[in-house]
Amino acid sequence: MKTYKKLYENLCSYDNLLLAFKKARKRKSKKEYVREFEKDLEENLLLLRVELLLHAYKPKPLETFILRDPKTRKISKSDFHDRVVHHALCNILEPIFDKLFIYDSYANRKGKGTLKALQRFDYFKRKVTRNNTRKGFVLKADVYHYFENVNHNILINIIKRKIKDERIIWMIKQILNNFASQEQGRGMPLGNLTSQFFANIYLNELDQFVKHKLKAKCYIRYVDDFVILDKNVKKLEVFKSKINTFLESIKLKLHPEKSVIKNILSGISFLGFRVFYYHKLLKNKNSARVRRKIIRFKKMFGKNKIGYDTIYASMEGWAAHAKGGNTYKLRTQVINLFQTFFLGCIASVEIQRWIRKAQIIPYAIGAGK
Secondary structure, three states, X not given: OOOEOOOHHHHHOHHHHHHHHHHHHOOOOOOHHHHHHHHOHHHHHHHHHHHHHOOOOOOOOOEEEEEOOOOOXXXXXXXXXXXXXXXXXXXXXXXXXXXXXXXXXXXXXXXXXXXXXXXXXXXXXXXXXXXXXXXXXXXXXXXXXXXXXXXXXXXXXXXXOOEOOHHHHHHHXXXXXXXXXXXXXXXXXXXXXXXXXXXXXXXXXXXXXXXXXXXXXXXXXXOOEEEEEEOOHHHHHHHHHHHHHHHHHOOOOEOOOOOEEEEHHHOEEEOOEEEOOOOEEEOHHHHHHHHHHXXXXXXXXHOOOOOHHHHHHHHHHHHHHHOOOOOHHHXXXXXXXHHHHHEOOEOHHHHHHHHHXXXXXXXXXXOOO
């Protein structure tokens, strides 16, 4: 297996740091902390480069806050200076590790994402049921408290199989140890780019086990959620048991309540949708949440606590996700609510731009009104 020994100089290069800055700035160019960094961009990048080369770099404490919609989550936000470093590291490591990942790993990868995963689910369910002419089943599973339980030593050892540059390993340890977890040597913060990337490296172990040891053909993973489709329910029960045993070997386990085997026709909850054989619907919680969000945006916009760019980016993201299912009627209702609140407050051309994007008919066969 090919390994890499001299990567740190590339990580610290000015060109790589400049590229990392541009990626970290994306969709945040109007933030005050970005503008402040950009005022003396060359000086800040050169200073960061010196810190990295001298091993004097130390991440700043994470800013932690709680999100309670749709569920309570603790999000940790890195300083912008550190986010540049995270992008610089991923610029170097991602091309190396992405080659090792299976095709059906869909989170935080170029050309993948939730809609691609849902399309793949459609393909697998037609394959397993022979276009709905026979029974098919789904093992829908979730890794229990995944980000809280990632073992640092196991992660580092996995990375070391490919990366023999100890300075890169030092950098990774700096990032991991910056997270104050309940148990030393465990856990990664939700919200960090590096956490998303390391999640794929860590759970690639599971992917390889499922594909090459269990030889499951219809397997999809998105972060810590995964599904296996098969015509044989007993085989899926065996898979579930063996997967749980394997996960224990890397200090993880299946969520006991969220790991179930169901008939495909009865529908399955996956990536924010309720997926049935012929159609997909957004979860009811998602529908209610987007309405609450628009009301909250209206109040914040009226008090100048939020800008239209932020509102637009959020609603565009929701619409892109919603188009993965049979949501034309819902999207129309959301657009009407959005127009009611914001028409007259924001340039109508901006509203029309979002509406055109939001009303594109979904890709799915049979999708639409």
